Every structure is written in structure tokens, then in C-alpha cells.
Amino acid sequence: xxxxxxxxxxxxxxxxxxxxxxxxxxxxxxxxxxxxxxxxxxxxxxxxxxxxxxxxxxxxxxxxxxxxxxxxxxxxxxxxxxxxxxxxxxxxxxxxxxxxxxxxxxxxxxxxxxxxxxxxxxxxxxxxxxxxxxxxxxxxxxxxxxxxxxxxxxxxxxxxxxxxxxxxxxxxxxxxxxxxxxxxxxxxxxxxxxxxxxxxxxxxxxxxxxxxxxxxxxxxxxxxxxxxxxxxxxxxxxxxxxxxxxxxxxxxxxxxxxxxxxxxxxxxxxxxxxxxxxxxxxxxxxxxxxxxxxxxxxxxxxxxxxxxxxxxxxxxxxxxxxxxxxxxxxxxxxxxxxxxxxxxxxxxxxxxxxxxxxxxxxxxxxxxxxxxxxxxxxxxxxxxxxxxxxxxxxxxxxxxxxxxxxxxxxxxxxxxxxxxxxxxxxxxxxxxxxxxxxxxxxxxxxxxxxxxxxxxxxxxxxxxxxxxxxxxxxxxxxxx
Amino acid sequence: xxxxxxxxxxxxxxxxxxxxxxxxxxxxxxxxxxxxxxxxxxxxxxxxxxxxxxxxxxxxxxxxxxxxxxxxxxxxxxxxxxxxxxxxxxxxxxxxxxxxxxxxxxxxxxxxxxxxxxxxxxxxxxxxxxxxxxxxxxxxxxxxxxxxxxxxxxxxxxxxxxxxxxxxxxxxxxxxxxxxxxxxxxxxxxxxxxxxxxxxxxxxxxxxxxxxxxxxxxxxxxxxxxxxxxxxxxxxxxxxxxxxxxxxxxxxxxxxxxxxxxxxxxxxxxxxxxxxxxxxxxxxxxxxxxxxxxxxxxxxxxxxxxxxxxxxxxxxxxxxxxxxxxxxxxxxxxxxxxxxxxxxxxxxxxxxxxxxxxxxxxxxxxxxxxxxxxxxxxxxxxxxxxxxxxxxxxxxxxxxxxxxxxxxxxxxxxxxxxxxxxxxxxxxxxxxxxxxxxxxxxxxxxxxxxxxxxxxxxxxxxxxxxxxxxxxxxxxxxxx
Numbered sequence: 001x002x003x004x005x006x007x008x009x010x011x012x013x014x015x016x017x018x019x020x021x022x023x024x025x026x027x028x029x030x031x032x033x034x035x036x037x038x039x040x041x042x043x044x045x046x047x048x049x050x051x052x053x054x055x056x057x058x059x060x061x062x063x064x065x066x067x068x069x070x071x072x073x074x075x076x077x078x079x080x081x082x083x084x085x086x087x088x089x090x091x092x093x094x095x096x097x098x099x100x101x102x103x104x105x106x107x108x109x110x111x112x113x114x115x116x117x118x119x120x121x122x123x124x125x126x127x128x129x130x131x132x133x134x135x136x137x138x139x140x141x142x143x144x145x146x147x148x149x150x151x152x153x154x155x156x157x158x159x160x161x162x163x164x165x166x167x168x169x170x171x172x173x174x175x176x177x178x179x180x181x182x183x184x185x186x187x188x189x190x191x192x193x194x195x196x197x198x199x200x201x202x203x204x205x206x207x208x209x210x211x212x213x214x215x216x217x218x219x220x221x222x223x224x225x226x227x228x229x230x231x232x233x234x235x236x237x238x239x240x241x242x243x244x245x246x247x248x249x250x251x252x253x254x255x256x257x258x259x260x261x262x263x264x265x266x267x268x269x270x271x272x273x274x275x276x277x278x279x280x281x282x283x284x285x286x287x288x289x290x291x292x293x294x295x296x297x298x299x300x301x302x303x304x305x306x307x308x309x310x311x312x313x314x315x316x317x318x319x320x321x322x323x324x325x326x327x328x329x330x331x332x333x334x335x336x337x338x339x340x341x342x343x344x345x346x347x348x349x350x351x352x353x354x355x356x357x358x359x360x361x362x363x364x365x366x367x368x369x370x371x372x373x374x375x376x377x378x379x380x381x382x383x384x385x386x387x388x389x390x391x392x393x394x395x396x397x398x399x400x401x402x403x404x405x406x407x408x409x410x411x412x413x414x415x416x417x418x419x420x421x422x423x424x425x426x427x428x429x430x431x432x433x434x435x436x437x438x439x440x441x442x443x444x445x446x447x448x449x450x451x452x453x454x455x456x457x458x459x460x461x462x463x464x465x466x467x468x469x470x471x472x473x474x475x476x477x478x479x480x
Numbered sequence: 481x482x483x484x485x486x487x488x489x490x491x492x493x494x495x496x497x498x499x500x501x502x503x504x505x506x507x508x509x510x511x512x513x514x515x516x517x518x519x520x521x522x523x524x525x526x527x528x529x530x531x532x533x534x535x536x537x538x539x540x541x542x543x544x545x546x547x548x549x550x551x552x553x554x555x556x557x558x559x560x561x562x563x564x565x566x567x568x569x570x571x572x573x574x575x576x577x578x579x580x581x582x583x584x585x586x587x588x589x590x591x592x593x594x595x596x597x598x599x600x601x602x603x604x605x606x607x608x609x610x611x612x613x614x615x616x617x618x619x620x621x622x623x624x625x626x627x628x629x630x631x632x633x634x635x636x637x638x639x640x641x642x643x644x645x646x647x648x649x650x651x652x653x654x655x656x657x658x659x660x661x662x663x664x665x666x667x668x669x670x671x672x673x674x675x676x677x678x679x680x681x682x683x684x685x686x687x688x689x690x691x692x693x694x695x696x697x698x699x700x701x702x703x704x705x706x707x708x709x710x711x712x713x714x715x716x717x718x719x720x721x722x723x724x725x726x727x728x729x730x731x732x733x734x735x736x737x738x739x740x741x742x743x744x745x746x747x748x749x750x751x752x753x754x755x756x757x758x759x760x761x762x763x764x765x766x767x768x769x770x771x772x773x774x775x776x777x778x779x780x781x782x783x784x785x786x787x788x789x790x791x792x793x794x795x796x797x798x799x800x801x802x803x804x805x806x807x808x809x810x811x812x813x814x815x816x817x818x819x820x821x822x823x824x825x826x827x828x829x830x831x832x833x834x835x836x837x838x839x840x841x842x843x844x845x846x847x848x849x850x851x852x853x854x855x856x857x858x859x860x861x862x863x864x865x866x867x868x869x870x871x872x873x874x875x876x877x878x879x880x881x882x883x884x885x886x887x888x889x890x891x892x893x894x895x896x897x898x899x900x901x902x903x904x905x906x907x908x909x910x911x912x913x914x915x916x917x918x919x920x921x922x923x924x925x926x927x928x929x930x931x932x933x934x935x936x937x938x939x940x941x942x943x944x945x946x947x948x949x950x951x952x953x954x955x956x957x958x959x960x
Contacts, residue, residue, distance in 0.1 A: 006860075007852050007855075007857075007860065008574070008789075008936060009573060009574030013574065014506050014509065017574065017578060018502030018506065018577075021581050021582055022495060022498030022499055022502060025581070026491040026494050026495035026498065028585060029491040029585075030491045039594075041598070043597070043826045045597070046597055046601035046602065047605050050602070053609060053612070053613075054609040054610070054613050054849050055849065055853045055854070056853055056854050056855055057853040058851050058852050058853035059851070061851060068843075072843075075599075075602075076586060076598055076599075077588060077594070079586075079588050079589055079596070080588075087589070087595070087815070094489030094498075095544075097494070097498075097581070097584040097585055097587075098494075098501045098541075100580070100581075100584045101498075101501050101502075101577070101584065104572065105501075105508060105509075106508070106556060106559075106560070107571075107577075107792070108557060108558075108570075109559055109567070109570050109792065115557055115567070116519065116555065116559070117521050117523070117555040117557070118519070118521070118552045118553075118554075119556075121526035122530070122552065124527065125527050125530050126534075130534070132533070133534050152632060152837075153836060153837045155835045155837070159681075163681060175685065175686060176680075176687045177688075178663070179659040179660075179661070179685075180659075180660060180661060181658040181659070181660060183658070192813075194811075194836055197809065197811045197836075200643075200656075200808070200811075201643060201682065201809075203658055203682050203683015205655065205656050205657045205659075207656045207657055208657075249813070249815055309488075311584050312587070312837060312839050313839060328680070329677065329680075329681075331680075333672075334730070335729055335919065335930070340523060343523070345523040354636060354681065355633040355635045356635045356677075357570070357632075357633045357635070357792060357793065359792050363552075366544075367544055369534050370535055370544050371487075371489065371538050371539070373487075373534075374534055374536050376487030376537075377487075379487055380486075380487060439815065441814050450815070456488060
């Protein structure tokens with residue numbers, strides 16, 4: 001019995017309302033295809049329906065849920081629709097959502113081992129599980145010199161990799177004295193923008209990021225990388241970091257990691273490999289070629305929250321030698337000292353990323369892996385790739401279209417041969433129809449449509465209908 | 481009807497298992513007091529109960545939940561126990577957990593307005609709600625020059641503030657060319673370690689962080705700040721950033737923000753105010769004194785995920801002039817271009833923080849504010865402060881103890897007069913008992929016990945029992 005007045009939701013009320021929210025989500029899963037994929041609201045439309053001030057008195061929970069339906073839902077772009085083919089997927093699943101729910105319910109802070117040992121140990125364990133499952137090198141295991149950690153996003157993981165590289169190159173002096181504008185980093189013209197952002201954040205400066213040109217497959221040209229490193233050394237600059245990408249954002253290009261690694265090793269540069277979406281493919285032996293050369297990387301990252309049925313946020317970040325990362329990011333104030341940390345027998349993940357506080361994110365990853373098993377994950381990844389390859393065949397067979405890049409996995413880059421304007425119009429009409437959602441990029445200066453298959457529930461019928469709709473709108477465009 | 485074999489959890493299975501997880505959490509809420517607050521597992525104990533490899537075949541969800549109970553629960557330190565008085569609270573509540581569940585279920589990416597308009601607009605709206613509710617200045621409103629954003633942690637918020645300050649001071653040159661070791665930042669000896677970490681991350685260097693000494697209340701001494709700035713200028717360094725704290729981690733000290741602000745304004749330094757836990761107190765008019773002077777800050781942050789019944793992660797970060805922050809963090813690759821962004825009529829929150837991807841975190845904050853109303857939040861904050869003040873009175877009345885710092889809000893720093901070893905022993909025995917959990921710090925070189933009242937369900941009876949247990953263990957110590 002509470003001994004004072006309480007506004008809290010009691011456990012019994014939580015049980016009742018929790019069932020209602022679960023039911024709402026189950027219903028949402030069932031009806032998600034009935035909504036236009038891309039939200040149709042105008043800027044300000046959602047806000048205009050919300051009261052100007054916070055309520056003074058509490059409201060009934062049923063009222064809040066009614067407003068979710070009335071105000072929020074029309075403002076949602078449905079990333080969980082099987083007709084979502086835009087950007088990269090952010091595919092969720094039942095077990096992931098429930099693992100995350102459990103994390104919220106337990107409400108622990110995993111900043112230190114001692115602040116909830118299970119939070120740290122399950123994370124280490126599940127990330128170790130994924131090393132052989134993805135064909136990653138043993139050095140990434142926590143039982144070796146390295147280890148894995150869950151970060152929020154690949155942006156943060158790449159930033160941490162860059163920082164560790166910066167410190168390794170300066171013998172941990174830049175951490176104390178600050179940067180001096182001499183460190184240089186490398187990626188390709190196709191590398192994700194997060195590396196440029198990380199260069200700014202890290203104080204290394206975006207001018208010191210060299211964008212190496214790519215070949216006709218949009219993969220980094222290693223000979224140009226080697227040449228640029230030599231030129232920078234000649235200018236008394238200090239090359240320290242290369243980001244190679246397995247599956248670029250624009251076109252899913254795969255940089256030649258093995259050759260890049262050789263260059264990095266000979267010159268003592270940190271090699272980071274970003275495989276944010278495509279890393280998941282390596283669960284299937286037939287797609288494991290994507291990880292060729294990763295055994296020479298200093299760090300590696302992929303996002304189960306993209307293509308591995310684990311809801312955002314869940315990025316996996318591995319390092320070959322954890323001491324560089326920890327020495328880069330560790331700060332130990334008195335109020336965080338504790339016996340377990342002093343003993344050296346435990347991992348304190350606060351030293352593995354930017355933040356201090358952290359939630360129990362490994363639960364959802366554990367739930368996903370146990371629910372699907374490796375077999376189930378493989379099945380659905382294979383199916384997505386198969387559907388994408390079918391889409392490729394249709395594009396090839398239609399003379400109005402052309403493929404704009406090799407499509408080895410689940411992303412198809414294609415375009416109408418009739419020019420940028422036609423492609424823009426086609427995309428806008430398709431997205432406005434609400435039947436599907438796809439986005440664009442530019443390759444070789446041309447506007448390209450990206451069709452990415454990875455939403456959890458995307459099946460053959462969704463891809464078939466999408467292709468029909470693309471053909472229909474193309475015909476209408478040609479006749480207009 | 482699925483047209484292919486599927487390993488996915490169907491909506492109906494999700495409904496069933498979702499109810500089970502909600503029930504598990506409701507039961508956990510009811511029985512949380514029955515567990516030792518601090519987990520008793522030894523390093524490696526949780527991992528030793530997990531299989532060495534990921535399962536090849538999927539497992540029944542019931543089996544996973546059974547393992548949560550068997551393997552995970554003993555490894556949990558119960559942050560949601562009303563007997564948790566350690567660190568700062570991470571208090572959750574029913575409406576917050578359900579708001580977060582809904583966020584997982586919708587599974588949207590809020591990186592751009594267009595990728596789910598409701599995700600951006602609800603966030604802007606709820607953060608605007610909190611400006612008058614907390615007595616913050618109007619310039620932090622999105623309708624003014626500033627605005628608010630939800631970040632994961634105060635560490636990230638402080639890093640973003642530091643970066644914006646760095647760029648404002650260098651006219652956005654360091655973003656391009658990198659740092660040069662000349663920028664200097666200031667905080668007190670009591671400031672949270674995240675500022676030192678941010679100095680390292682930002683390439684400014686921890687040697688360029690000046691730790692200004694504090695007065696007998698552990699608040700920054702503004703005259704020493706002014707003197708240090710002058711000395712650094714004389715040395716041709718460039719002072720650019722001050723972090724003032726409202727409620728330091730060790731002792732909840734309140735820096736004299738108004739005086740510090742005057743110094744910053746006269747010298748064109750960026751003033752960031754970190755009120756991670758204590759900001760919530762400002763919901764109550766009688767505690768709004770904590771925000772005195774914040775009207776002169778360039779940025780401000782507090783964590784609803786500490787003391788405002790909103791489960792982690794939910795940090796609110798406000799800036800007075802959003803253009804500095806956006807110009808610091810914006811990178812616009814082709815694949816993220818869209819009409820809404822180009823129109824300038826919308827906020828794209830990806831330019832307000834380190835990450836690109838972001839989940840729909842404002843839902844839980846909206847749920848909390850609507851469930852409790854301002855009135856309900858005020859009631860429970862007041863109650864926590866009242867209980868802390870009662871604890872202060874007990875400490876004062878017991879001659880074996882002394883207060884170690886002023887206790888204006890919900891944190892009580894106290895110690896046995898008999899020395900560090902006695903305090904360490906007392907803490908270890910209390911924590912080992914499982915009856916409560918409290919942590920330590922050092923103030924003036926002495927080991928201090930911190931007793932922080934902020935867990936959602938902490939009531940008078942928990943605080944009374946804690947004090948009884950402290951007295952009992954003290955008596956046993958004295959007789960041993």
C-alpha cells in the first residue's frame with residue numbers, strides 16, 4: 001500500500017495499458033500496408049493539432065493512445081511497411097520489440113559492469129556469438145585482444161574508430177594537447193557522410209579527409225589511395241586512418257578491403273571497415289565474400305538495426321585491440337570507481353563509446369538471434385537478395401530502364417534512360433501514390449533510383465507490385 | 481497469407497508474447513523490492529550460463545523468457561528498486577515504458593523531417609512545452625532563434641555544445657582545418673567527467689580544459705574563472721567555452737550561473753549549463769531558483785531520464801541560437817536531399833547531434849507529461865526533496881555523522897566522522913546486505929557517502945528503513 005498520494009501508474013494499471021499498447025502494435029503490424037508509405041502531412045500539420053502548453057493535470061492513458069491514432073499516425077512514414085524500399089531498411093521484428101520492452105522495464109544503466117553485470121556480460125557474449133556467425137576474425141573476440149560493443153549508430157562507431165586511430169598515431173598525445181591539423185584520413189568518394197562528420201567532430205578537420213576516387217563499380221581504387229598517402233607523407237602530413245566500405249550507401253559498392261588492408265598495414269594506418277547494412281549478408285556462407293580482407297581490419301562495424309530484424313538502435317562495433325579504444329575514451333572520476341573495475345576482471349563499456357550512460361540493448365539482439373536461430377536469419381536474408389535479383393532481371397528486360405551499378409545483394413540502383421527529370425518525376429509520382437517508397441542518389445552525376453529490399457515482411461508480392469507500379473507510372477509519364 | 485516460408489513472429493504471436501512480457505514487467509514492478517538491490521554475481525557468472533555459440537535453430541519464446549528469469553535477473557542491479565539511492569536515479573515509469581514500446585513498434589527513423597514528420601514535430605513541440613514549465617528563457621523555444629532536441633545523454637549534449645562553441649570561436653574554420661591546440665575551455669573541479677571526455681573527442685585536448693577551483697559549497701569561484709581566462713588570453717590562447725553545472729554529480733553543488741554568465745558575455749565565451757539531474761526540480765516554483773542565470777546561457781541540458789520518470793535514453797538539449805549548432809554538425813550528401821529540407825520549412829534533427837539515425841524518443845516524454853500532468857510531476861519531485869530533507873535532519877541529529885555538503889534538493893552527502901575506512905566499510909556492508917544501494921565520492925579528499933532520492937517508487941518507508949539500516953550497521957561497525 002502506498003503511504004502517500006501517488007500519480008504513478010500502478011503495476012496493475014501498467015498491465016492493463018501495456019496489453020492495450022501491445023494490441024495496438026499487433027494491429028498496426030496487420031494494417032501497416034493500408035497506409036501510404038510516405039507520410040502526406042505538410043510541415044507544421046502535426047504540431048498544429050497539439051495543445052500549446054503541457055497539461056497541468058494528468059490525462060487518461062486512453063486519451064493519449066487515441067491521439068497517437070489521430071495526430072501521430074498520419075505523420076508517420078512507415079518504415080515497417082513491406083512496401084518501404086527507401087534508404088536502407090530499419091527492419092524490426094516481434095522478438096526485437098519485446099527485447100527492447102524488457103530493457104525498458106528493467107531500466108538498468110550499463111555504464112559499468114558493476115551497475116548491472118548482466119547488461120555487460122550478455123552484450124559481450126552475444127557480440128562474441130556473431131564473430132563466427134559472420135565469418136569475422138577471431139581477434140574481434142573478447143577472449144582475444146579485441147572485442148565488440150553495441151553502439152547507437154554506425155556514425156558513432158566510425159567516430160570512435162577515427163578517435164582511436166588518431167590517438168594511436170599520436171601516441172595518445174592529441175587526447176591531451178589537442179589536434180594540430182597534420183593527421184590525414186582517407187575514404188572513397190562514396191563513403192558515408194558520417195566519416196566527414198567525424199573528421200569535423202574529432203578536430204582533425206574535413207579538409208584533411210581525402211576522398212579517393214572509385215572505379216566503374218563505385219569501389220575505392222587502392223592504387224590511388226597508395227598514391228595519395230605517399231603525397232601526403234611527402235608534405236609532412238601524418239596519414240592515420242582509412243575507412244573502407246562494404247556496401248556503400250548510394251550503390252552498395254564493395255571496396256577492395258584486402259588490397260586496402262595491405263596498404264594500411266605497410267604504412268601503419270588504422271583500417272576501419274563500415275558494413276552498416278551489408279554485414280548482415282555474411283550470415284549466409286554464399287554472401288560471406290563481402291567480408292574478404294576484414295581479417296586485417298583494426299575495427300569493423302555493422303548494424304543489426306538495418307537488416308537483421310533488430311529495432312533501432314543496435315550497431316555492433318568490433319576492435320582488434322581494445323586497449324587503443326579504451327585508452328582513447330577512458331576517464332575515471334572518483335564517483336565511478338568500484339572494486340570490479342579496479343580488479344581489471346570486467347569490461348566497463350562506458351570506455352568503449354562517446355556516452356557514459358547506456359541501456360540494455362543486447363537483450364533485443366539476444367531475443368532476435370534466439371527466436372530466428374541462424375537458420376531463420378539466413379532464410380530471410382537469402383529471400384531478400386533473391387527478390388532483389390529478380391527485380392534486377394526485370395529492369396534488364398525493360399529497354400526503357402538501365403541498371404546504374406552492380407547489384408550483388410539487396411540494393412538495386414536503376415534509372416530510366418530518358419534522363420534525370422524523368423527519373424525525378426517517376427520517383428515523386430510513385431512516392432506520392434503511397435503505394436511504395438523509394439529514394440534517390442547520384443552516381444556519375446546522374447540521378448539514380450535506389451530500390452532496397454530489407455523490410456522484415458517484404459515478400460515477392462510486394463516487389464512484384466512495386467515493379468508493376470513503376471511500369472505503370474513510367475507509361476503514364478511517357479504519355480503525358 | 482504469407483506466400484513463402486517464414487520465421488517471423490506473426491502479429492498474433494506478437495500479441496500473445498507481448499502480453500506475457502508486459503505481465504513479466506508488471507510482476508517485476510511488484511516484486512522488485514524482494515531482490516538485493518546490488519547484484520551479487522561474480523565476474524563471468526552470467527556468461528558461464530550462456531551457450532558458447534548462437535543457436536542454429538530458433539527457440540521458443542517461452543524458453544527465452546525463462547532464461548531472463550534464470551540467467552539475467554540475478555545479474556541485474558535494480559535501478560528501479562525504491563531502495564536504490566546510488567549515483568543519480570534513472571527513474572522509469574509505466575507511461576514512459578509504454579511510450580518507448582510504441583516507438584519500437586512504429587520503428588521509424590527520425591533523421592530527417594521527411595522520414596517521419598511526426599517524429600520531428602512531436603519532439604520540437606514537447607521540448608517547447610518544457611521551456612515555460614521549467615522557467616527556461618524564451619530564446620530556447622523553436623519559435624525563437626533556438627530550440628530543443630532529444631539527445632541520448634548529457635555527455636553527448638555537452639560534446640555538441642563544446643563543438644558549437646569551438647566552431648563559433650573559430651568562425652567554422654576548425655571544422656575544416658582541424659584544431660590547433662589554442663582553444664581553451666573551463667569548468668570546475670566538480671564538473672562531470674564528460675566535459676573532459678568531450679575535450680579529448682573534440683580534438684581540443686584535455687590539457688586545454690581548466691578546472692576552476694570551488695568554494696566551500698563546491699560551487700565554481702567566478703573570480704578565479706575570470707582570472708584564468710585573463711591569464712590564458714595573455715598567453716595568446718583562445719578561451720571559448722565554459723560549462724557551469726546546476727547540481728554537480730558528487731554533491732549537487734550549484735555553480736553561480738549568473739556571475740559566470742556575465743564573465744562569458746563580456747568575453748564572448750559560450751556558456752553551457754549542465755543540469756542533468758537537478759533541472760527537473762525547476763518544475764516546482766519553489767525550486768526554480770536552480771535556473772537563476774540560465775537566461776544568459778548559450779546552451780542548456782537536463783535529463784528526463786534521471787529524475788523525470790522517463791526511461792533512458794532521454795536527454796533534453798537546448799540552444800539559444802540553433803544556427804551555430806546546425807552549421808557545426810550539418811553534412812548533406814545527395815542521398816539525404818529532399819524537398820522538405822530544401823524548403824527550409826522544417827527541422828532535420830540529424831544536424832543537431834553526433835548520430836544520423838534516431839528513434840522516436842519524444843513519444844515517451846509526451847506520454848509521461850500527459851499521464852502525470854505538471855501537477856503530478858511536481859508532487860513527486862517535492863516528495864523526493866522532502867524525504868531527502870528529512871534524511872538530512874536525521875544525519876544532523878546523530879553525532880556519529882556529519883553532512884559533507886549543502887543538501888538543497890534530493891542528494892545528501894554525509895559521512896561517519898570516524899574516517900574514510902569506516903565509511904568504506906559502512907557502504908560495503910550496506911550494499912552487500914542487498915537492502916539498499918548507495919555510492920561514494922570524495923570531497924576535500926575525504927570519502928563521502930552519497931544518498932540520492934529519486935527512484936520513482938521511493939516512499940517515506942524506504943528512506944526510513946535505509947536510515948535504520950545505516951544506523952544498525954554503524955553500531956555493528958563500532959562494536960567490531
